[in-house]
Amino acid sequence: MHIYSKSIAALLFSTALFGLSTVALAQAIPPRLTPSEPVLPEPLLVKNIQYTDGVYIGPITDAYYGPLQVQVTVKGGRIVAVDALQYPDHRSTSRAINDDALPILQQEAIAAQSTRINAVSGATLTSRAYLQSVASALRQAGG
Amino acid sequence: MTQETQIIMGMPITIEIVDSMAARIMDEVFAYFVGVDQRFSTYKPESEITAFNQGLVAPLELSAEMQEVLTIAEQTKRETNGYFDIRRADGTLDPSGIVKGWAIRNAARLIEEHGVENYFVEAGGDIQSGGRPAEDQEWKFGIRNPFDESQIIKALVPRGKGIATSGTSARGQHIYNPHHMNNPIEDIVSLTVIGANVLEADRFATAAFAMGRAGIHFIEKTPGLEGYLVDTQGIATLTRGFGAYVTS
Numbered sequence: 523m524h525i526y527s528k529s530i531a532a533l534l535f536s537t538a539l540f541g542l543s544t545v546a547l548a549q550a551i552p553p554r555l556t557p558s559e560p561v562l563p564e565p566l567l568v569k570n571i572q573y574t575d576g577v578y579i580g581p582i583t584d585a586y587y588g589p590l591q592v593q594v595t596v597k598g599g600r601i602v603a604v605d606a607l608q609y610p611d612h613r614s615t616s617r618a619i620n621d622d623a624l625p626i627l628q629q630e631a632i633a634a635q636s637t638r639i640n641a642v643s644g645a646t647l648t649s650r651a652y653l654q655s656v657a658s659a660l661r662q663a664g665g
Numbered sequence: 666m667t668q669e670t671q672i673i674m675g676m677p678i679t680i681e682i683v684d685s686m687a688a689r690i691m692d693e694v695f696a697y698f699v700g701v702d703q704r705f706s707t708y709k710p711e712s713e714i715t716a717f718n719q720g721l722v723a724p725l726e727l728s729a730e731m732q733e734v735l736t737i738a739e740q741t742k743r744e745t746n747g748y749f750d751i752r753r754a755d756g757t758l759d760p761s762g763i764v765k766g767w768a769i770r771n772a773a774r775l776i777e778e779h780g781v782e783n784y785f786v787e788a789g790g791d792i793q794s795g796g797r798p799a800e801d802q803e804w805k806f807g808i809r810n811p812f813d814e815s816q817i818i819k820a821l822v823p824r825g826k827g828i829a830t831s832g833t834s835a836r837g838q839h840i841y842n843p844h845h846m847n848n849p850i851e852d853i854v855s856l857t858v859i860g861a862n863v864l865e866a867d868r869f870a871t872a873a874f875a876m877g878r879a880g881i882h883f884i885e886k887t888p889g890l891e892g893y894l895v896d897t898q899g900i901a902t903l904t905r906g907f908g909a910y911v912t913s
Contacts, residue, residue, distance in 0.1 A: 625882075625885060625905065627881060627882070627885065627902050627903060627904065627905065628902070628903045628905075629900055629901065629902050629903070630900070630901050630903070631899060631900060631901070632810065632818040632895055632899050632900070632901050633818060634810060634813075634816040634817070634818060635807065635816075635817050635818060635819060635820050635913070637805060637807070637817070637820035637912065637913060638805065639805045639806055639807040639817060639820055640681070640785060640794075640798060640804050640805055640806060641679060641681075641785060641787040641792055641806050641807075642787075642790065642806065642807045642808075642809050642817060643787075643790050643791065643792055643806055643807070643808055643809065643821075643828045643829065643830045643857055644790045644807075644808060644809025644810075644811065644814075644830045644832065644855065644857075645790060645809075645811070645830055645831060645832020645833065645855060
């Protein structure tokens with residue numbers, strides 16, 4: 523099951539997601555569905571890796587149904603943001619659907635659970651493309 | 666309690682039956698999935714869907730099962746403003762986006778027809794359950810972390826409802842925005858839907874995922890559905906009734 527276990531990007535990313543304080547992150551997120559500000563702060567940095575400041579764009583990787591591309595922002599040697607680059611047409615479609623007054627829906631940072639369960643619902647192999655793109659952007663940053 | 670997993674339709678299918686007589690029912694249900702695969706697989710040259718796509722079978726000659734699936738697909742397309750569409754760019758049909766949920770629901774019915782009340786069927790991450798695993802327990806199902814397959818990020822108690830998750834790489838299920846064929850759905854990674862049964866959950870999870878971020882609002886305003894959307898930043902958005910199914 524640990525298909526990403528050898529990937530530095532996977533390490534980086536899981537550190538980023540699960541090393542965070544949920545409370546702190548929740549405060550940083552606007553409670554709306556507008557594209558949020560980058561929300562991957564300091565814990566994304568793996569110890570002792572010093573990146574060169576800048577904005578790095580990963581290559582377009584195959585996310586199975588289509589291409590995916592991320593942008594990584596490094597400031598003070600630290601990753602301060604990982605953004606998926608967006609496509610304008612897709613956005614406008616979303617906006618058309620969003621036009622009627624929408625309720626504000628609750629948001630939260632995902633966090634690993636330790637509950638015993640009977641089975642799992644999910645799409646497999648989901649973020650390989652995402653992690654590839656992040657890893658490649660970080661190589662450009664000298665990581 | 667008997668649990669067995671087999672790979673059919675290119676995905677692991679797990680059945681657990683708490684009640685007695687499980688082994689014989691299990692065989693019958695797995696055989697049912699094999700039959701569905703033989704009829705609906707677009708990868709099999711001898712399947713009914715392949716024959717239909719090649720123009721070898723007239724619409725009126727289609728089996729009742731095929732007609733039912735195509736009818737549900739058409740209905741789903743209408744209900745989702747065209748976001749669910751089994752017609753490929755080349756004009757052929759690929760009903761795999763609906764067959765999984767439909768087959769799991771039918772498998773669950775088959776199990777119940779044998780008088781079994783306590784069971785679950787999970788196929789490729791979509792789940793239908795009935796009853797409970799033990800007198801003092803409820804079925805609990807996790808939502809897989811889209812960024813780490815070894816983790817779950819939510820535990821759900823569906824109480825008889827169906828659960829389905831659409832993600833960026835669900836195999837055999839190319840999800841794209843049919844209104845903008847060249848644009849990937851790049852800012853969300855996973856959408857889990859709870860519906861009246863697994864067919865409802867599956868078909869709306871697939872369609873709403875194709876809507877991108879707006880999909881969670883579509884789930885919110887569709888009666889009988891709840892959803893949990895995860896974006897590329899690891900931020901989840903919940904419909905207002907979703908919390909009722911969350912356990913710890």
